[in-house]
Amino acid sequence: MLRTDADDDLSDPLLAEAAELRASPAYPVAVREYTVAIARFREAPRLINKLIASETRFRLTAYVFCFAAYYEKHGPHGGVTYTQLLELCTQREELSPRLLKTTLTLLKLAGFIKTTRHPSDRRSKSYHPTPRMMDFVKSWIPHAVNALDAVQPDMRRAQMLAEDPDFIPRFAAAAGHEHATGIPLIDRMPEFTCFFGKREGAIPVVLAVMLSDIDSTPLPSRAQIARRFGLSKTQVSNMIAEGSRLGFLATDEAGTPHATAHLRDSYGRFISIELAFYARHMRPG
Structure with a gap:
């Protein structure tokens, strides 16, 4: 069966460690x-x-x-x-x-x-x-x-x-x-990382959208996102369009993007895999 980003292959120790991190009540923090x-x-x-x-x-x-x-x-x-x-x-x-x-x-x-x-x-x-x-x-x-x-x-x-x-x-x-x-970290969530990890400008756009989503605050304009992260406004617009096509973003009538459930889940899973990798190697001497 084809494995998707939403699946947890707990035979992979790192994915099992990531799942444990996500299960913590403090994980949203x-x-x-x-x-x-x-x-x-x-x-x-x-x-x-x-x-x-x-x-x-x-x-x-x-x-x-x-x-x-x-x-x-x-x-x-x-x-x-x-x-x-x-x-x-x-x-x-x-x-x-x-x-x-x-x-x-x-x-x-x-x-x-x-x-x-x-x-x-x-x-x-x-x-x-x-x-x-x-x-x-x-x-x-x-x-x-x-x-x-x-x-x-x-x-x-x-x-x-x-x-x-x-x-x-x-x-x-x-x-x-x-x-x-x-195994490279990006290979454990290929669907998400093909966008988040391989499209120039995708990470800053996702960060801006997720900060707005987490804190329930208005999303900065495309020009503000571009200035903050050293991108062009066109790059920001292209990443919003690409993220929308892939189901990670949705836009309202004014064209303002917001996070979909797919993005929230994928983003949270990806972070847990990164943190599991760091936790494995950040140990006392």
Whole structure:
């Protein structure tokens, strides 16, 4: 039988862990914490916005950071090589060599990575995150930490993040290993992530709509959404049209979009899968 995004395959441990998170009475609080933090994070300077506007570029940025952290601990020379990243692109069909080169160029321009040459082969070089990239990750990771603290307060992950300097490198190394060997998160909800995770501009539009839905507040105009997230008004309109076609959004007579039950369910499930992944690797030292 064809599996849909609405099905829970509890033989998949991560999906079982995600279902446990959704069952928590505090899960709606976690969804709001996640949504508010991610929306704030996506209000980025122009160059950073260009880097994260494409979800595939942003995902590849996370892979670079996590793989570098993993090989810093387990590789002979530290850092992640172009060949190792290219092997990942071969495994993940949506990550092309051209996208890899573009993303690495943007990361260099942003000052997020530095390169070192292999001591015995000057043609081989490794990429290492810079302190600026670490600051970028520190501004991004609280969305997961705060959301998880809402449903698993005894773990005190926000405290770990604040007090343990190895918290982020430890998480990144563990996550890098699973990224390389496990099922990609986006493959667990292909219907939703083909829109949410692969359409440039879809995430900011969904965040704006879901914040309006969660807080029962008026949705900002398309121009306001575009300004807030560094998009064009046309991009916002295109994503509203695409989301409506797929059943995630519905529009009223004035053309204002709102969340459908399908979006609420898909969004909540996707967040639970992400949080289950983070929870698995955000552990004490």
